[in-house]
Amino acid sequence: MKRKYKMIDLCAGIGGIRKGFELTGRFQNVLSGEIDKYACLTYEHLYGEDPTGDITTESFKKRIEDTPYDVLLAGFPCQSFSRAGKQAGFLDSTRGTIFFDIADIAKRTNPKIMLLENVDNLLSHNKGDTFRTILNVLVKELGYKVIGVEESSDGKLLFNTKDFLRNSKNFGVPQNRPRVYIICFKRDYWTDRVDLLTEKLPTSSNKKLYESLHDVLEMGADLKFFLSSGYLETLEKHKNRHKEKGNGFGYQIVNSTDNPLPISNALLATGGSGKERNLVIDTLNETAGKMASSKKTPLNDRGVRAMTPREWGKLQGFINYAFVDKEGVDHFSFPKEVSNTQQYKQFGNAVTIPAIEVMANFIIDCIDILGGNQNEG
Template sequence: MKTFKDTEFAYIREKTGFSVKEVSELLGKSERTIYRWEKGESLPDENLLRELKSIYNVRSGRQPDNDFNFRFIDLFAGIGGLRKAFESIGGKCVFTSEWDLACRKTYQANYNCDHPINGDIRDVDLDNMPQYDVLVAGFPCQPFSIAGVSKKKSLGRPHGFHDATQGTLFFDVAQMIERHRPKAFLLENVKNLVSHDKGNTFKVIMATLKEELGYHVDFRVIDAKHFVPQHRERIFIVGFRDDVGFAFDNMKLPQSGPKLGSILHKEDGSEAPESPYTEAPEGRVADKYTLSDRLWEYLQNYAEKHRAKGNGFGYGLFGPDDVARTLSARYYKDGSEILIRQEGKNPRRLTPRECARLMGFDKTGHKPFVIPVSDTQSYKQFGNSVAVPVVEAVASHMLPYIFKAMRATKDADQVQMLFEKVEAYV
């Protein structure tokens, strides 16, 4: 008989960071059974061991060791930040929707799309979508008009999200959830979603997801500074169709994150030149990213003008030991929110390659993210995107519960099949 610490199951369980109690709840087995598996007194269920291995691989930064763990759809896909994160936990993207042509060009250059990219989500035929387990969407924030809902309710007329969110893009997401009943979803938005339209927008969204659609929902605002050198607060809303025990409160974040020096071009010859961003022979940043005297003077005068009025408006000047402000879609205009100090000359903008690193699309040891569009378009795309490592952390936290939700569905399907067989003999 193997000793307690020598079994594969015990080793993997400890490496995932789960306690015996947590594993028993996630896998739907008694603690006594888990202890027997750990001591080698009985063999673990093969499928459950595979789930635990997948979780271990994801949390160790390894690629999943099987084809895919679940299917998901990518709505308001942008340049695929959510897709990149969910593929990292073994998800297979089976449907994509993105209306912007420039984003679609970047998306197709970076992902192996075995399906066409759909355009406007409002034109999607809900009846002819592939089967999927998880819905992910970074939907735009829009105000809702709920005038008349109370009156309709008092008159006994139909109401709810079909009235409250009609005409908004969230309505289309809610329709998909209502029609297909995915096992889980992840919705991402700006932090201000909570206070948007005096809190009405968020109130309607949560009521729709919980009360109208019947999902178990939790949310959390996360600052990307824990993962990348950038202050970027975004809200993540996670819902599960079944109560699998998911909660954000036990999701741990790194205590400290990287600094800007980790994403800036080295400029000392240790990094291969990449035209048009850096130039041979030493890989120095191209001059076009340095602010002109006129623009630099304008930004300084603008900042001084507002400083005199007691306002905080102005440029942000940073060095390699700093954490930057939020990269926005307007960065292409003047780069003022994140300017990099340069010795003996005006500051410069980040290059698009540095933006790819700042947003976590580029990782050491991985193939660089393909940037097939102009600087202007790439700044817009990265500024509108998600910080990939943040979503990877959220997705990793979701994975055990996705497995649990899929297992619950499989068990329910087996019970239904058994019931139908019994019925056939009655």
Template sequence: MKFTEKINLEEFNGKKYKIRIVEAENDEAILTHYLHNNKNGVSKFYKKDAINFAKTLIQYKYPEENITDKVAEEAIQYGLFDSFQVPFPPLESPKFTFIDLFAGIGGFRLAMQNLGGKCIYSSEWDKEAKKTYKANFGETPFGDITKESTKSYIPDNFDVLCAGFPCQAFSIAGKRGGFEDTRGTLFFDVAEIIKRKKPKAIFLENVKGLRSHDKGRTLETILNVLRNDLGYFVPDPEIINAKDFGVPQNRERIYIVGFRNDLGIKNFSYPKPFERKVSFAEVKEENVVSTKYYLSTQYLITLRNHKERHQSKGNGFGYNIIKDEEIAGAVVCGGMGRERNLVYDYRITDFTPITKIKGVVNREGIRKMTPREWARLQGFPDNYVIPVADASAYKQFGNSVAVPAIQATANEILKKLNYVK
């Protein structure tokens, strides 16, 4: 097992303790998962290791005391490690259970909780994303899902497996394109978990390009594994656009839905687009934003020159300014994700540069969107906490799923399972 060398009780109860101990990679995940499940049968998957970790923490705080399992368990029960004072705590009386793989910052989780679900396991390897996830849900996701030590904590008998898994290439040339041919890819880890746990339903999300990747053979292999190797009814995947589900963002993603064959479900319809369309004006910051989001004159010149060079070659690359009545392009990681979603905002009053820039702050009212605007473009409510620096926030929202589109699709899945009407 991998070990790191730091732990701070501030992560659990808001107090600072100057201690250093050896921490197993998933200890905090185990403890927070136990806290969120200690009143249901799922707690047995976490209880022993959670109590051991709690003992270790308390022992370092009170080195002269004899800390027993009973003392540690009582400390947990009395809220010493409380992690429920967050915007989106787990539901008291859930209608169904699910697990959240490649969880990111919890877009799937938010959608599923909105529909009455309880997350009983989450996994995410990125440390900054885990920080955001915990700030909002009170739970630290487990780490690298490719490791058996991480998979071993997944409980049995959950209803829905959710995964926005990254698309990796895998070669199927000259092969059947079955379960074994996906080894070495992250989809294999998802498939392996499905094979072990046999959830009632699966809900996978990926980039639109998965449909055409390797001339369609990658998607064909995935569907073959789900349908033939794992025994799921999987209707043809659908390309879903976030702009059709209440957010002003042109974001197309492929959704793959499946139901265990023994449930007898033989048909499924993806959700119909909402009638009401929204524009950027509905997610725009209500107040004047910091000058740091406004572009410098020199930066604008650079962007315009870059765009002109590409246009002269017949390419469509370059910056783009979204008007209030328009919808944004897809928010993605990297500088171009922000540069292709610039906006006009003439409310600026202080043109004094906050950061070190070349030139001066532009007088055309051109600025980047803020992280909160990106959050709204992805359907995250305003009480969703953004505890990280802007650079990390842009990355996290750019990698996230669009919550309303996920929720609309999940609602159709749950109808088939008779969890919602």
């Protein structure tokens, strides 16, 4: 029987990265850390474990130090780094950010492998200095081989930022969601065999969950998801104002009939804008003139609505995929305390599980190249 690698799930959200790794059958979670109260409720509901823990605190770092593990997983937020003096080192310039705490944990506990996930803006953040600093910390100060990074003879790190960017639309779901993935192997543990890992990160998946957004949408949604006529009119005015200025901002209907294979825009945790860029036409219910409890004006007569949280969950691989058992029963659900607003936020903050699953299988392939169990024991 092949060994299961122990992992810790930091900045855990509702456990999407964890689930992607668990789907491979080769990883076992031993500790989680998350500070958002409602995300913790959902996480415990799904996994039976309370992930509450602040990775910036000394007490939680001590918990990690006391927990034997192999793989560190973290979907950390993108934050500004300070400008440190040359003597301070790259790590010092990240102080006060979540990345600093992740790097500090890695320095204390020496995980054999790490996967870090972030928004695509990380690559251009602070004119690219933020990403360069992260790579310098990982390679030069923590001693990791980062997939996609080579070191020149004079010590300069050579990389192409595009090699870290992967899009959910290429991993089985119809969602345009570019994200940064950083995969690292500890040089001291795996030895110089890590230099055999010259391969780039996977660019796509053979598994297709849906042909297009048409297969995701569940028509005839509850009236509460339909826009009021007044709100739709406001959105149209806003879009027209920007259009006159030559901007492409504004609401978007993503299932227009002129596109046979539509995909959604990226789902966002920021509420309104994430929904407004992903409106759909749903004419299965007659909405013209009807009122919904939370609306100040009657519903619009075009059938324009927001996608439902359930549809967002399908686009992220939580619903209709990751929690489906061998009998075909889907075990994903939210606890009753989690509102629709929180559900949108949690899915918008989450990773796309099928993309993470591919990255986890890539790590297993790398372990095989490195000799697998030769260093175990």
